[in-house]
Amino acid sequence: MTLAISIQNLAKTYANGFEALKGISLEVQEGDFFALLGPNGAGKSTTIGVISTLVNKTSGSVEVFGKNVDTHVYETKLDFGVVPQEVNFSLFEKVRDIVMTQAGYYGLPRKLAEQRCEKYLRKLGLWEKRDERSRTLSGGMKRRLMIARALVHEPKLLILDEPTAGVDIELRRSMWEFLTEINNSGTTIILTTHYLEEAEQLCRNIAIIDAGKIVENTSMRKLLNELDSQVYILETTSRIPSGFDLELDNASLEIVDEHCIEVTVSGGLSINEVFALFSKADIKIDSMRNKTNRLEQLFLSKLESND
Amino acid sequence: MFSNHKYIAFETIVRREIRRFTRIWLQTLVPPAITIGLYFVIFGNLVGSRIGEMGGFQYMEFIVPGLIMMAVIQNSYSNVVSSFFSHKFQHSVEELLVSPVPNYIILSGFIVGGMARGLAVGTIVTVISLFFADLEIQNLFITVTVVLLTSIVFSLAGFINALFANSFDDISIIPTFVLAPLIYLGGVFYSVELLPPFWKFISALNPIFYMVNTFRYGILGASDVDVTWAFFILCVFIVILFTSCIFLLRRGTGLRT
Ligand SMILES: Nc1ncnc2c1ncn2[C@@H]1O[C@H](COP(=O)(O)OP(=O)(O)OP(=O)(O)O)[C@@H](O)[C@H]1O
Ligand SMILES: [Mg+2]
Numbered sequence: 001m002t003l004a005i006s007i008q009n010l011a012k013t014y015a016n017g018f019e020a021l022k023g024i025s026l027e028v029q030e031g032d033f034f035a036l037l038g039p040n041g042a043g044k045s046t047t048i049g050v051i052s053t054l055v056n057k058t059s060g061s062v063e064v065f066g067k068n069v070d071t072h073v074y075e076t077k078l079d080f081g082v083v084p085q086e087v088n089f090s091l092f093e094k095v096r097d098i099v100m101t102q103a104g105y106y107g108l109p110r111k112l113a114e115q116r117c118e119k120y121l122r123k124l125g126l127w128e129k130r131d132e133r134s135r136t137l138s139g140g141m142k143r144r145l146m147i148a149r150a151l152v153h154e155p156k157l158l159i160l161d162e163p164t165a166g167v168d169i170e171l172r173r174s175m176w177e178f179l180t181e182i183n184n185s186g187t188t189i190i191l192t193t194h195y196l197e198e199a200e201q202l203c204r205n206i207a208i209i210d211a212g213k214i215v216e217n218t219s220m221r222k223l224l225n226e227l228d229s230q231v232y233i234l235e236t237t238s239r240i241p242s243g244f245d246l247e248l249d250n251a252s253l254e255i256v257d258e259h260c261i262e263v264t265v266s267g268g269l270s271i272n273e274v275f276a277l278f279s280k281a282d283i284k285i286d287s288m289r290n291k292t293n294r295l296e297q298l299f300l301s302k303l304e305s306n307d
Numbered sequence: 308m309f310s311n312h313k314y315i316a317f318e319t320i321v322r323r324e325i326r327r328f329t330r331i332w333l334q335t336l337v338p339p340a341i342t343i344g345l346y347f348v349i350f351g352n353l354v355g356s357r358i359g360e361m362g363g364f365q366y367m368e369f370i371v372p373g374l375i376m377m378a379v380i381q382n383s384y385s386n387v388v389s390s391f392f393s394h395k396f397q398h399s400v401e402e403l404l405v406s407p408v409p410n411y412i413i414l415s416g417f418i419v420g421g422m423a424r425g426l427a428v429g430t431i432v433t434v435i436s437l438f439f440a441d442l443e444i445q446n447l448f449i450t451v452t453v454v455l456l457t458s459i460v461f462s463l464a465g466f467i468n469a470l471f472a473n474s475f476d477d478i479s480i481i482p483t484f485v486l487a488p489l490i491y492l493g494g495v496f497y498s499v500e501l502l503p504p505f506w507k508f509i510s511a512l513n514p515i516f517y518m519v520n521t522f523r524y525g526i527l528g529a530s531d532v533d534v535t536w537a538f539f540i541l542c543v544f545i546v547i548l549f550t551s552c553i554f555l556l557r558r559g560t561g562l563r564t
Contacts (some may be wrong), residue, residue: 014564049564052405056563077407088398097326105406107312149402248344 002030002065002200004188005051010060012046012212014050020046022212023060028190030065030156033183035199035220036192038209044192045085047167047209048161052082065156078106081150085192087142089149091135095126098134099149106153112154123178140167144175151182158182160191160243164198176201200224200244229266232274235259237284246277262291316408319417320423326421327390328427335424339382340431343374346440350496362498364527371436373495376457380490380515381482383425387417387465388478394464395469400562401474410556414466414549415486421462422455428435429454442526449534451523457518463548470552470561489515499531 005028012021021043028034038044042104049055051062053069062069064076089098094245096117103113121127124144129137138144143163150158163179179202183189199206199220208216216223239258246253250269254262260277263274271288276284328335347367355366359466362369394400403413436442444450466480474479493515510516517537524530556562 054404054563056559074407074409077405082403082405084398086398088401090394090397090399092327092330097323101319101323102402102406104322105403105408106315107313107315107407109311125432 001051003067004028004030005190006063008061010050012050012055013058020212024209024214025215026214028188030188031186032188032205033203034190035206036209037199038191038195039194042209043070043212044209045161048082048159048192051159068290078153080157080159081153081155083150083160083163084145085226088239089134089145095121095145096130096257098145102149103152104207116152120151124148127199129243130212139193140171143167157188157191162192229264232265232271232275232288233264233291234261234263234288235286236261237286238282244281246274248273313409313412317412320413320416321419324390324417325423328386328424333357336428336431339378339428340435343432344435346374347436348450351439360457362500363529367440368527370496371442372500372526373519374517375429375436376522379425379454379458380461382428383421384461384465384482384486385460386424387421388468390420391417391466391469392472392478395561404562410553414556418459418462419464421465422458425458437452441454444526445528447526450522453518453521453525456545460541460548463545463552467548467555470555475523489513494519494531501523503533514544
């Protein structure tokens, strides 16, 4: 199987001395839908910047479909399209001109460029806006315009830097559908995100990056299996007797005070079984909440194991 | 992918540049026409009639070539520096940097864009000048070549300015503090024959002096400089500036972090 991207020991130290990438290695198979997940400042955009040549790397190597981006500048660039995190088209130009200009940069003859321009503007719901100046678009439309622009030369690899940040739920769903469709038709997709749910919905493989290091690189399925332990905080109306225990294999608890208890549930155990034991012991539960969101939990466990 | 990719990319950049300055024609084409029209009225007509002759010609005839050249220089420079800097400022330059367009095509596209504006304004000014003076071009070849080469030189210079610029101030500093003095002291308004030896020598170090005078030679048939030498200087400038631009683009100065 060919690799769409192969990154080896990539390091980047910015001019101010900041080490944004500390030697990361990453491989993405052709046809994959790959997530690069990480908190703010982790180095996601820097990594994409290096692939797309906007950031000069300090050391390491990047290959796109088996070709080095330094020595095969021309071929590698034809093979990918990038949707950046921030708006980077001219705000004074018309929607159609922006896409047509991009097509020109990739050498598409005018006729073909016009067809593709219409095709992708329609797909992304922007065809009605084609003659508007881009600054009049809403935030979500601007993002879709950047997706249309990245697709006009029909690259084999599409890289999206937080495509759904600041996009409403409905639009996010339709973007997810669109990306899945593109991926099903054979385009390799790499996207960065802050949302585990997004990666979970879309991606088959995932790398987690934090502070310039890859802390996990695995399949989505494996990761979710690891993740199935949940911590709940239960507030009770009745007092919790000291020494109270659930005596269940997949649940442990910690008494915070006489009206509050933390229960960790794992291994597919249903929270209902926990509740049943509580009512058996005559403890009334007033409220329940998740202690951490799953992403936070995931990061904590990954970072702990990396320290 | 496509055999004529480079040509298509080049044409795309040029189209985009021309579209930009024609879209904002009120800022790009009209002001220089008005300013230089005023020069014709004030210096050529009103003051000029008192000056009499300059370098063997009516004062009006003398300054027309200089003012056309001034328009070409300022507008070529200004088009490239504003356009390229604004692409940097809005990050739309990333569209080009991420795409497979070679550096020399990017550069050539912007230069031809600068030339298009320089020549457009130059033409407008020439048409206006016809209301004030009867010009008979003495040597068409020299006139056209020197205008084209000068326009290339200042488009390149504007490009370098834009690469190094980090703010809108940075794109007005050079035109104000370097370009304007060089133009005004470059023999647009007077013949160096009037100057004392020291200032004559200083003028000889000003490249614009050669361009203006060669252009004047093309139109009027007489000038303060050796035309061959002037063409040589122009070519040297083009080679040096073009090479520097390519070097800076390759290094990513002001563009890649
Ligand atoms: N030009 C620069 N000069 C200096 N430091 C930089 C530069 N660009 C980014 N950094 C730093 O590098 C680190 C990684 O930045 P990067 O943009 O790659 O993060 P990210 O993972 O994309 O974050 P986010 O999710 O917020 O977009 C950050 O600490 C950032 O401050
Ligand atoms: Mg980012």
